[in-house]
Amino acid sequence: MGRTIAVVGASLAGWSACVTLRSGGFDGRLVLIGDEPHRPYDRPPLSKSFLAGAVGADVLPLATREQFAEVGPDWRLGRRATSLDTARLDATTVTLDDGERIEADVVLIATGTRPRTLPGQPQATGLHTLRTLDDALALKPELAEGKRLVVVGGGFIGAEVAATGRELGCEVAVVEAQPLPLADLFGERMAETVSGLHEAHGSSLYLGVAVHEVLVSGGRVRGVRLGDGRELPADVVVVGIGVTPNTEWLRGSQVALDGGVLVDAYGATSVPGVYAAGDVVRFPSGRAGAHVRIEHWTHARDHGAAVARAILGVGEPYDPLPYVWSEQYGTMLQFAGYPAADATVALVEGDLAERRFVAEYLRDGRRVAVLGMRSPRTFTRIRKELSRA
Numbered sequence: 001m002g003r004t005i006a007v008v009g010a011s012l013a014g015w016s017a018c019v020t021l022r023s024g025g026f027d028g029r030l031v032l033i034g035d036e037p038h039r040p041y042d043r044p045p046l047s048k049s050f051l052a053g054a055v056g057a058d059v060l061p062l063a064t065r066e067q068f069a070e071v072g073p074d075w076r077l078g079r080r081a082t083s084l085d086t087a088r089l090d091a092t093t094v095t096l097d098d099g100e101r102i103e104a105d106v107v108l109i110a111t112g113t114r115p116r117t118l119p120g121q122p123q124a125t126g127l128h129t130l131r132t133l134d135d136a137l138a139l140k141p142e143l144a145e146g147k148r149l150v151v152v153g154g155g156f157i158g159a160e161v162a163a164t165g166r167e168l169g170c171e172v173a174v175v176e177a178q179p180l181p182l183a184d185l186f187g188e189r190m191a192e193t194v195s196g197l198h199e200a201h202g203s204s205l206y207l208g209v210a211v212h213e214v215l216v217s218g219g220r221v222r223g224v225r226l227g228d229g230r231e232l233p234a235d236v237v238v239v240g241i242g243v244t245p246n247t248e249w250l251r252g253s254q255v256a257l258d259g260g261v262l263v264d265a266y267g268a269t270s271v272p273g274v275y276a277a278g279d280v281v282r283f284p285s286g287r288a289g290a291h292v293r294i295e296h297w298t299h300a301r302d303h304g305a306a307v308a309r310a311i312l313g314v315g316e317p318y319d320p321l322p323y324v325w326s327e328q329y330g331t332m333l334q335f336a337g338y339p340a341a342d343a344t345v346a347l348v349e350g351d352l353a354e355r356r357f358v359a360e361y362l363r364d365g366r367r368v369a370v371l372g373m374r375s376p377r378t379f380t381r382i383r384k385e386l387s388r389a
């Protein structure tokens, strides 16, 4: 095994890999490169408890000071990897934005994703996307009582920001281009139940209509114009319309890219000695019958660890049952499985109208996914059974 491993991307997948490399006995040089100035931290609270002010930044780090020291990476924070030179057989070189070149025996790519923006999206005060701690710090002070918040996109991040906005006393409108948010994942009936949370908590939903233009006056956002000509006034606009994998820096390398970094079941890319993990990868899933990219916390953590084990020579093929949770308007939502819009839905327990239930998705009579709202116990039991299947 090599004596230098460079991990590019200092977040959940990258950090999880570092922890596993050390606990698996790697005692060589471990370089951890991240373009954010912060040590690895947790993103889920950024749209929920941290944004709401219920917890501070002190709860976000993925490890304690002692744990960070124990793993002991050679930190390169606030530094962006700009290219990967894979031409040499004996080493791979990562070049950073300040010109530093790091030669490594093994490179792990864990550069994640960044928010997509609207076509022609302007720069304006009050116009936000949300991915990083710095994004959340910029958005947080704007979500004050009585502010008009327009959220573009009704996916998980959009819905969570809308819910937090309501909690903070904002007037909230959610605009979703699809007829129903998250219907591709949950199917129509369940998506309707889930998105019903918005109106039940006083947010307005604009469905099946896209934002045509963000309206700006004097450098400050003042609203959005919808595709049908309607204008929604806003003090704050948050765009949550999905993400793009951070792969541009790999363009000159021989690492195969296709909607993310392509890897095999062990996280190996097309270049020997170069691996990738987390939100940035597309990996082959037997469960899904396709190459997939997963954008959930549990995947990033587990994939980072799985690929580290492969680097250590003790890997196993990775093909998990995807799992995501979300918290909106104080309601815990959990889903496990691949998108199941075409499957038949059967209620296992609870009541849709009360928004406390577990529903399973069946295809050809076989259970393929499970959705739970405020019912973690039964949900977890079924998720475990499905994972083993």
Ligand SMILES: Cc1cc2nc3c(=O)[nH]c(=O)nc-3n(C[C@H](O)[C@H](O)[C@H](O)COP(=O)(O)OP(=O)(O)OC[C@H]3O[C@@H](n4cnc5c(N)ncnc54)[C@H](O)[C@@H]3O)c2cc1C
Pocket: 008, 009, 010, 011, 012, 013, 014, 033, 034, 035, 036, 042, 043, 044, 045, 046, 047, 079, 080, 081, 082, 110, 111, 112, 113, 114, 130, 131, 132, 157, 246, 249, 277, 278, 279, 280, 294, 295, 296, 297, 298, 300, 323, 324, 325, 326, 327
């Ligand atoms: C606001 C928010 C809330 C979320 N809530 C949930 C939730 O409730 N449940 C759930 O399952 N999932 C949730 N997620 C998703 C989860 O956080 C992600 O799946 C996870 O962070 C992915 O980890 P990653 O390490 O693969 O990538 P990322 O977390 O995206 O980290 C990649 C890191 O690499 C850095 N980087 C990129 N390019 C370079 C470069 N060239 N050089 C150096 N560094 C680079 C990035 O800046 C970033 O720090 C949430 C995400 C967000 C943003």
